[in-house]
Amino acid sequence: MSNREKLRDLLLEVLLLSDEEFSFDLNREQVETWDSLAVVAIAAGVDETFGYHFTPDEAVGITGVNDIIRVLEREGISFAEA
Amino acid sequence: MQSNSKANDVVVIRESEIRSNFRALDIRWRSAETFAILPSNLPLSDEWLDAALQLLPQAFCTKHFLLLTSGSTGQPKIIVASRERAEHLVEVIHRAQDGEATKETICCLPLSYSYSFVNQWLWSRILGRRIILTDGFMRPNELKVTLDAAHDAMICMVGAQVSLLRSFFGGRTFPGIIRLHFAGGRFPQEQLGPLKQIFPNATIFNNYGCAEAMPRLTIRLAEDADVAANIGRPLAGVELKSGIEGQLLFRSPFRAVGFIENSSFRAIDDNDWVDTGDLGCAGDNGMWILLGRRSEVFKRFGEKISLPAIDAALKRVWCGELAFYRETDSMGENGHVVVIAPHPEERQVKAILMELRRDFSRPHWPLRVESLQRLPRLPSNKVDTGALKEQKDLIVRWSQRY
Numbered sequence: 001m002s003n004r005e006k007l008r009d010l011l012l013e014v015l016l017l018s019d020e021e022f023s024f025d026l027n028r029e030q031v032e033t034w035d036s037l038a039v040v041a042i043a044a045g046v047d048e049t050f051g052y053h054f055t056p057d058e059a060v061g062i063t064g065v066n067d068i069i070r071v072l073e074r075e076g077i078s079f080a081e082a
Numbered sequence: 083m084q085s086n087s088k089a090n091d092v093v094v095i096r097e098s099e100i101r102s103n104f105r106a107l108d109i110r111w112r113s114a115e116t117f118a119i120l121p122s123n124l125p126l127s128d129e130w131l132d133a134a135l136q137l138l139p140q141a142f143c144t145k146h147f148l149l150l151t152s153g154s155t156g157q158p159k160i161i162v163a164s165r166e167r168a169e170h171l172v173e174v175i176h177r178a179q180d181g182e183a184t185k186e187t188i189c190c191l192p193l194s195y196s197y198s199f200v201n202q203w204l205w206s207r208i209l210g211r212r213i214i215l216t217d218g219f220m221r222p223n224e225l226k227v228t229l230d231a232a233h234d235a236m237i238c239m240v241g242a243q244v245s246l247l248r249s250f251f252g253g254r255t256f257p258g259i260i261r262l263h264f265a266g267g268r269f270p271q272e273q274l275g276p277l278k279q280i281f282p283n284a285t286i287f288n289n290y291g292c293a294e295a296m297p298r299l300t301i302r303l304a305e306d307a308d309v310a311a312n313i314g315r316p317l318a319g320v321e322l323k324s325g326i327e328g329q330l331l332f333r334s335p336f337r338a339v340g341f342i343e344n345s346s347f348r349a350i351d352d353n354d355w356v357d358t359g360d361l362g363c364a365g366d367n368g369m370w371i372l373l374g375r376r377s378e379v380f381k382r383f384g385e386k387i388s389l390p391a392i393d394a395a396l397k398r399v400w401c402g403e404l405a406f407y408r409e410t411d412s413m414g415e416n417g418h419v420v421v422i423a424p425h426p427e428e429r430q431v432k433a434i435l436m437e438l439r440r441d442f443s444r445p446h447w448p449l450r451v452e453s454l455q456r457l458p459r460l461p462s463n464k465v466d467t468g469a470l471k472e473q474k475d476l477i478v479r480w481s482q483r484y
Contacts, residue, residue, distance in 0.1 A: 014483065016439040018432075037383070037444045037484075040413075044483040 003050070003079050007068065010045040014038055027064035042068070050077050091115055091143045092135045097194050098122035101215060107193070108207065111147075111165065118148035118160070121194045126150075126158055134160055137347045142339065149196050151293035160342040161196065163296045168200055171298060171336035172208045174317050175201065178301050179287055184261050185234040186211055190218035190225060190243070191463065196297035197265045197289070201238050219243060222250040232258030240266040240463055244273050245403060247280065257283050265289035265297070267464065268390070271310040272397060288314060290372070292358045294350065295320075296338045299358070300370060310394065311372045312365060322362070322370055323355065329376060330362030331355040378406070380416045383445040389418060392448075395441045396420065399433040403457045405465040411449055412484050420448040421470050422479075423457045431479045451480040 001009075004024070012022055015033045028034045039062065043054045046068065052075050054062075062068055069079045093115050100107050100119070110117040118135070138148075142162050151159050176182070187206050191198040193215070206213035214235075216225050229237075229251075235258050239247070262277065262284040264270065269288040270277070277286060286304035290313035291297040299322065302314020316322050321333040333355055340349040350356060361373035373379065378389035389406050396404055403423040411417045422434070431451060438447050454476055458469040470476075 013480065016435050018436070033439055033444060035444055037482075041483045048483070 003072075003077060004081065006049050007065070007072075007079070010049055011042070011065065014041045014045055024065050024069070028062070046072070052077065092138060092148065093117040094131070094135075095119050096122050096124075097192050100193055104215070107203065111204075111207065114144045116143050116146040116148065118150070119194050119199065120150050121192060124150070130158070133345070134158075134342050137342050137345070138162065139340075139347060139349075146339070149194060149199065149293065151196065158343075159293070161293045161296065161338045162340040162342070162347075163196075163338045167336045167339075168204055168296060169208055171200060171296065171317075172205050174319065174336070175298055175301070176205065176209060178317055179261065179263070180285070181205070181209070181236070181261065183234060184211065184236045186214060186232070187236045187238070188214045188216060188228055188232060188259075190216050190237060190239060195266070195463070196293050197240075197291070198238055200297060201263060201265070201289075202236075219246040219250065222246075226251065226254070229256040229259065232256060235259050236261035236263065238263040238265065240264065241268045241270045242403070242459075242463060242465070244270045244277070245401065248273075248276055251280055252276065255280060255282055257281075259284045262286045263289055265291065268393065269304075269310045269313075271304070271308065274304055288312075290314070290370075292360075294338050294341065294356050295332060295334055295358070296336055298336070299332050299334060302369065307369065309371075311390065313362070313370050313372055315368045316370070322364075324363050325355070325357070327376075328361045328363065328373065330358045330360045330370070330372070332358060377408070380408075382416050385443070385445045387416075387418070387446055392418075392420075392438075392442065392446060395437055396434055399437045400426075400430065402426070403465075405457050405467060405470060406448075407467050407470045409449055411482070417449040419450045419452060419471070421452045421454060421457065421476075423454045425453045425455055425475075425477060426479070435480060447482065449482050450478055453477050453479055 008022055015031055015038060039059055043059050047053045050072055052072060058071050073079055093110060095106060095110060095117055145165055147163050147165060149161050151161055187202045189198055189202050193199050193203050203213060214228055216228050218225060237259055241264055259281045260283050262281050288302050288304060289298055291299040298317060299320050300313045300316050302312060319335045323331050325331050337356060338350060340347055360375055361379055363371055363373060365371040374388050374390040380387055393404060400422055405421045406418045409417050409419050434451060454473050458466040458473060460466045
């Protein structure tokens with residue numbers, strides 16, 4: 001499974017989204033279930049899935065899926081499309 | 083303790099003894115000595131029982147009867163009831179449930195369960211109606227034969243039995259059942275359609291009460307409301323009120339006279355408002371609305387979480403069994419875990435999660451959704467919530483991750 005797929009599955013699970021609702025361009029404002037507790041859950045899921053623990057500033061600064069990818073790519077985790 | 087052994091002059095009768103010698107119970111009811119009717123397999127030591135019975139005051143050692151109740155906490159409690167009061171209650175409920183046309187009653191619950199004991203055994207004794215004991219869904223084929231042969235019969239069930247009823251008897255009809263009662267848990271309001279198909283001639287009632295009420299407080303016809311939480315109107319003589327914290331309190335001329343719990347006996351005074359253990363409020367037209375068990379409503383991240391409300395929502399998409407247990411999350415907040423049975427397909431888990439998302443904000447969501455092949459149950463048939471997380475086949479289907 002690619003890192004993109006892993007991240008998509010994680011967000012589907014945490015945010016309770018259907019496959020059709022998800023896109024890599026999603027922003028927090030577009031997702032009702034992306035609340036402050038979801039941020040904690042995403043951080044825990046990213047740690048578990050990718051082995052990287054967001055700093056508090058990173059966690060607070062995430063405004064969409066692309067922000068998560070940006071932080072993780074900065075840590076050397078590739079999200080290049082196959 | 084063996085059957086018929088005594089402690090403080092209390093005669094102990096086991097459920098198994100009644101089944102082998104049905105007249106034993108009638109003999110005990112007519113004799114002066116107080117007796118206790120207990121499940122066959124009591125999850126308590128003889129020493130505990132002996133010590134508990136020694137606590138019964140002498141004034142209650144005649145003309146009373148004792149039943150064991152196991153609350154959802156699993157803590158044993160012996161309820162001390164007056165035979166005279168119970169007989170009066172039977173007359174009241176017979177009128178309230180329009181029981182005159184009923185010629186017989188079929189037991190598919192243990193008689194040591196206060197609901198079955200009063201509503202069925204004592205009712206049949208006082209009204210001179212036939213009573214048929216069965217092993218319920220332990221022997222579904224025998225139960226089916228009994229239901230097939232029923233004639234103007236009443237049965238008393240708990241909501242948790244409906245999924246078994248539909249599994250074993252879905253598609254069949256039992257026209258000889260004319261009264262169907264539910265008590266001892268959530269009323270299966272959303273199952274009325276299938277129940278009417280199985281029992282086409284039955285008038286269905288939602289009964290509410292608790293062991294301390296010995297055991298009935300309210301009744302309503304199934305069709306008189308469209309939500310399970312509506313428990314109907316109080317029986318004649320029964321008073322209900324909401325306490326300052328929303329707890330549902332009652333006074334009743336039929337209630338238990340005391341109970342033995344935590345190594346002490348406590349009498350219930352006639353003027354006492356007794357706590358049902360539920361939250362409730364007055365509704366329209368003299369009916370009362372249950373808001374959940376006191377232990378089932380709690381605060382999480384400042385929001386009031388109602389497990390009955392979540393239960394009602396999930397039952398719209400999950401037809402199997404469903405239970406909750408409480409757990410504190412990693413942030414120290416109160417939370418809950420949903421346990422469903424039998425093990426679901428992935429699409430069913432998705433449906434449950436989507437229902438949660440549709441109806442509730444995240445604080446109301448469970449910490450986890452777990453599944454079992456079958457929920458563990460206490461002898462009373464209530465879900466053994468204390469044992470849920472100890473089951474070996476438990477599978478985590480979804481988690482909040484924190």
